[in-house]
Amino acid sequence: MYKLRLILTSTALLGTLGPVSEPRAQDFAAVVSPPRFEIRAEPGQRVRQVVEITNAGPRPSRYHLRTADWTLGADGGVTFSEDMTPDSCRSWVAIERREIEVPGGGRYRYRFEVQAPPDATRGECRFALMIEGDPQTVQTGNGLPVPVSGRIGVIVYVTVGEAAANLQVAATSVADTTGGTVPALSVHNAGNAHGRLNGFLSGTDARGRRLEFFPSTLPILPGETRLIPLTASIGPDAVTDLAYPVRVAGIVEWGDGRRIEIDQLFTR
Amino acid sequence: MAPAAAAYEDRLIDGGNLPVELDVDDTAGHSTAGWPRAMYAEAVASRIGRDDASTNEAGIRFGGMLDTPGFGAFTVDATVRVAGSDGQESGNMITLMQRGMPVSSEWFMNSTVGVAYSPMGDLARRQARFFVPAIQMSGTSVEWRRTNQVQAFASYGEPSVYSGVYIPTVENLGGRQAGAGLQLNLDERWSVAAQAVDVSSVPTGLDKSSPRISSRSWFGAVASEEGGVRTQLNVAGSSLEDGDAAAGAWLDAMVQSGRISHSFGGFYLEPELVWGNQQLASDATGGYYRAAYRSRRWTLDGGLDYVSSVSGDSGDVLYGTGYTRYQYSSRLGYGGGTSARQNLSDSSLATRSSGVDDLRSTAWSAFGFVDAGNAWGIGRGQLNYAQDSDQDSAQLSLDQTWNTHVGQRLSTSLLFGRVDLGSRTENSAGLAVFGGGNFGRNFSIDANARWNKAFGDADSDDLFANLALNWGFARGWTASANYYQNRSDGRFPLTVESPVGIDPTYERLDRSDSGLYLRVRYDWRAGLRTAPLGGSPGMGTGRINGVLFLDENDNGRFDASESGAANVVVLLNGRFAVRTDASGRFEFPTVVAGNHSLSVVSDNLPLAWNVPAEARFDVRVGVRGQSQIELAARRQR
Numbered sequence: 081m082y083k084l085r086l087i088l089t090s091t092a093l094l095g096t097l098g099p100v101s102e103p104r105a106q107d108f109a110a111v112v113s114p115p116r117f118e119i120r121a122e123p124g125q126r127v128r129q130v131v132e133i134t135n136a137g138p139r140p141s142r143y144h145l146r147t148a149d150w151t152l153g154a155d156g157g158v159t160f161s162e163d164m165t166p167d168s169c170r171s172w173v174a175i176e177r178r179e180i181e182v183p184g185g186g187r188y189r190y191r192f193e194v195q196a197p198p199d200a201t202r203g204e205c206r207f208a209l210m211i212e213g214d215p216q217t218v219q220t221g222n223g224l225p226v227p228v229s230g231r232i233g234v235i236v237y238v239t240v241g242e243a244a245a246n247l248q249v250a251a252t253s254v255a256d257t258t259g260g261t262v263p264a265l266s267v268h269n270a271g272n273a274h275g276r277l278n279g280f281l282s283g284t285d286a287r288g289r290r291l292e293f294f295p296s297t298l299p300i301l302p303g304e305t306r307l308i309p310l311t312a313s314i315g316p317d318a319v320t321d322l323a324y325p326v327r328v329a330g331i332v333e334w335g336d337g338r339r340i341e342i343d344q345l346f347t348r
Numbered sequence: 349m350a351p352a353a354a355a356y357e358d359r360l361i362d363g364g365n366l367p368v369e370l371d372v373d374d375t376a377g378h379s380t381a382g383w384p385r386a387m388y389a390e391a392v393a394s395r396i397g398r399d400d401a402s403t404n405e406a407g408i409r410f411g412g413m414l415d416t417p418g419f420g421a422f423t424v425d426a427t428v429r430v431a432g433s434d435g436q437e438s439g440n441m442i443t444l445m446q447r448g449m450p451v452s453s454e455w456f457m458n459s460t461v462g463v464a465y466s467p468m469g470d471l472a473r474r475q476a477r478f479f480v481p482a483i484q485m486s487g488t489s490v491e492w493r494r495t496n497q498v499q500a501f502a503s504y505g506e507p508s509v510y511s512g513v514y515i516p517t518v519e520n521l522g523g524r525q526a527g528a529g530l531q532l533n534l535d536e537r538w539s540v541a542a543q544a545v546d547v548s549s550v551p552t553g554l555d556k557s558s559p560r561i562s563s564r565s566w567f568g569a570v571a572s573e574e575g576g577v578r579t580q581l582n583v584a585g586s587s588l589e590d591g592d593a594a595a596g597a598w599l600d601a602m603v604q605s606g607r608i609s610h611s612f613g614g615f616y617l618e619p620e621l622v623w624g625n626q627q628l629a630s631d632a633t634g635g636y637y638r639a640a641y642r643s644r645r646w647t648l649d650g651g652l653d654y655v656s657s658v659s660g661d662s663g664d665v666l667y668g669t670g671y672t673r674y675q676y677s678s679r680l681g682y683g684g685g686t687s688a689r690q691n692l693s694d695s696s697l698a699t700r701s702s703g704v705d706d707l708r709s710t711a712w713s714a715f716g717f718v719d720a721g722n723a724w725g726i727g728r729g730q731l732n733y734a735q736d737s738d739q740d741s742a743q744l745s746l747d748q749t750w751n752t753h754v755g756q757r758l759s760t761s762l763l764f765g766r767v768d769l770g771s772r773t774e775n776s777a778g779l780a781v782f783g784g785g786n787f788g789r790n791f792s793i794d795a796n797a798r799w800n801k802a803f804g805d806a807d808s809d810d811l812f813a814n815l816a817l818n819w820g821f822a823r824g825w826t827a828s829a830n831y832y833q834n835r836s837d838g839r840f841p842l843t844v845e846s847p848v849g850i851d852p853t854y855e856r857l858d859r860s861d862s863g864l865y866l867r868v869r870y871d872w873r874a875g876l877r878t879a880p881l882g883g884s885p886g887m888g889t890g891r892i893n894g895v896l897f898l899d900e901n902d903n904g905r906f907d908a909s910e911s912g913a914a915n916v917v918v919l920l921n922g923r924f925a926v927r928t929d930a931s932g933r934f935e936f937p938t939v940v941a942g943n944h945s946l947s948v949v950s951d952n953l954p955l956a957w958n959v960p961a962e963a964r965f966d967v968r969v970g971v972r973g974q975s976q977i978e979l980a981a982r983r984q985r
Binding site: 111113128134136146147162163164170173174175176177178180182183186187188189191192193278279280282292294313314315316331333337 | 355356358359360361364366368369370371606607641642643644645675676677678679941970
């Protein structure tokens with residue numbers, strides 16, 4: 081019998097609407113928890129979950145809630161979409177209500193449900209639970225009033241059946257990041273659930289410096305190939321001026337103890 | 349052209365008619381006028397049985413905090429205890445602490461009245477190997493600070509010790525102490541400090557019947573810190589009423605060179621060097637060197653100590669120690685260490701005190717461990733072996749911190765030991781469990797039990813069990829019950845420690861005691877709800893619960909076999925103070941949401957346990973959340 085596996089991952093992605101510089105939704109002070117949790121359910125079983133929404137501000141706040149689809153950009157940024165994507169499972173979802181009001185310092189236990197159809201195929205889909213504040217009007221630099229609102233997207237992965245990630249290193253390269261030009265792994269997920277790399281690697285750069293590397297923990301979605309930068313450090317300090325070529329060797333891990341051996345010379 | 353698709357509309361559970369589940373801030377109804385303030389009051393009753401006797405104690409405890417805009421923060425902590433059949437064990441205690449009172453635009457004042465400690469300059473606290481002990485007293489201490497440039501302090505009072513079990517109070521020991529000091533941070537590199545303490549007719553032990561001492565002691569230091577190199581020269585001296593005098597000096601240096609830090613120093617300490625009524629490290633000369641390396645995967649450190657007796661009463665001792673830990677993968681780390689102490693002189697010179705293996709005898713120990721993440725949490729397996737001239741012992745311990753739901757905690761330890769005493773061999777096994785959690789909004793349980801059974805000729809068992817229940821039965825009101833049982837034959841595993849700077853306070857007492865404690869507590873707070881402790885207007889609040897514990901295996905986690913540290917002051921943001929209870933626990937019930945730091949005033953930690961004065965423990969508090977934090981005190985290796 082297929083199992084339904086529901087993975088919910090909360091992220092505090094505070095976004096804004098409107099083309100303004102440094103807009104601030106002054107009264108949007110929502111805190112959402114827990115940051116991450118997982119659920120298992122059988123097909124046909126209804127699973128109810130609770131997201132706690134706390135108003136950290138002193139005054140009552142109104143929040144609007146809905147579901148959305150989302151995509152993950154190359155830089156790890158999330159883009160939300162109200163439009164239903166072809167593989168969306170938002171139709172499986174029911175939410176408590178579309179609007180809530182939380183007094184200052186109050187905590188609202190907001191419920192939502194996921195009901196996988198009895199014939200759901202194994203695999204993973206995803207959606208987001210969006211929590212948005214009332215629009216506020218702020219003044220732009222040139223004095224124009226512009227409505228903005230704060231929002232938080234709680235990302236939800238829904239994995240049906242015995243689905244799992246299957247990560248493979250498709251290629252190696254170097255990548256320009258805010259931490260400098262670093263070695264990177266192009267990781268393909270041939271499985272049907274998302275996965276993340278972790279672990280430790282050792283290496284040496286062209287100056288003979290002995291380094292430690294660790295991979296970014298960005299999620300790699302099913303069917304996707306994602307560039308995973310390897311951040312370098314010496315002792316406790318990050319290294320941003322690597323001298324190429326750089327040799328990196330060791331083991332990266334994913335899932336429940338799955339491992340990939342790396343022994344690679346990175347050149348610019 | 350096809351019409352635009354309508355936006356998807358979510359389905360609603362039960363048509364959107366689910367009942368609302370909303371928690372509101374249940375302290376919000378209190379007055380919001382005035383400065384932020386909080387108080388608690390407790391009524392406590394307990395019965396403690398010790399050996400064949402029992403004592404009933406009853407009392408009240410009161411505490412409060414007040415945060416003022418112009419006079420800093422105030423904390424008060426008071427107890428009244430009635431105990432003993434005719435009240436002969438009764439006592440009371442009150443402490444008022446004030447932090448951060450602006451005296452001028454540049455000067456701030458901290459002061460304590462009640463149970464205080466002789467204040468210490470920052471340089472006196474910042475010691476690598478030798479500790480200058482603080483003197484507990486009933487009296488007053490005051491400290492003035494001018495930004496980061498000047499620190500001046502003074503104290504006066506009657507030395508005291510803590511007494512009581514669940515209701516802490518103090519016993520004044522008689523005599524008096526007076527102290528004062530000054531530290532000047534001359535520039536970004538140089539600092540100098542001097543301080544002195546004078547005691548008159550003060551017991552040298554923990555009770556009034558101990559021999560009394562009158563002495564004057566002084567301490568001076570000069571420190572330089574620049575470019576990863578820090579050196580500090582310390583000098584100290586003391587003179588007794590009968591004319592005996594002693595002096596000493598020690599130099600500590602630390603060099604950060606790339607990934608490796610080096611620390612080294614030398615010392616010369618004459619016999620009978622004292623600080624007030626307490627013994628400083630004395631009758632020792634020698635040096636030490638230690639190197640350490642830390643990366644994301646590796647932790648390595650090792651050191652060598654050499655110590656000789658100034659008086660010649662004891663032999664020369666060489667001590668070496670090494671430790672390594674390697675993080676093999678995200679779920680697996682392993683390591684080990686060894687220590688060895690070699691008496692280089694005639695072993696007959698090695699002094700012995702009754703019942704305690706002298707630290708200067710020849711001995712060695714080794715241990716290895718594996719830390720592994722597993723499906724149930726995080727586990728550690730550790731094997732210890734130690735040997736000296738009288739015994740060799742081995743112990744296997746298996747610690748597991750179990751995955752639990754948020755708000756719950758569980759850790760367990762299994763212990764197996766074998767001691768060969770020459771004439772006989774003892775085997776032992778033990779089990780320890782620590783767990784608890786919050787069940788619903790108003791009920792919590794914490795339980796801690798350690799049991800150790802020795803087989804063979806010894807045929808004895810040690811037991812420590814503690815069960816605590818808390819029930820919030822009405823707004824602001826909490827009822828608590830706590831039961832403990834402690835039975836020990838006073839044996840400790842053999843440890844091999846450095847002879848430099850260690851003043852062991854092992855207490856080898858056969859004891860058997862138990863206690864039952866009942867408490868009713870009322871918490872109240874008022875003032876601007878929008879400006880709670882550490883906060884600013886418009887912020888929500890949460891709670892910090894924590895425990896200060898003695899981290900026996902140095903893994904930073906409160907394992908089931910480890911103990912809390914009682915009666916130690918913990919500071920929130922360096923401003924608000926609480927004292928740990930008999931189990932090492934503390935709480936700040938109303939703290940503004942956000943990031944905070946905790947620090948420990950380790951004056952009352954048992955030697956050689958220490959939390960560095962500069963150590964800060966970061967804690968994040970969520971609105972209406974309860975943050976759990978474990979503060980580890982470490983023993984100097």
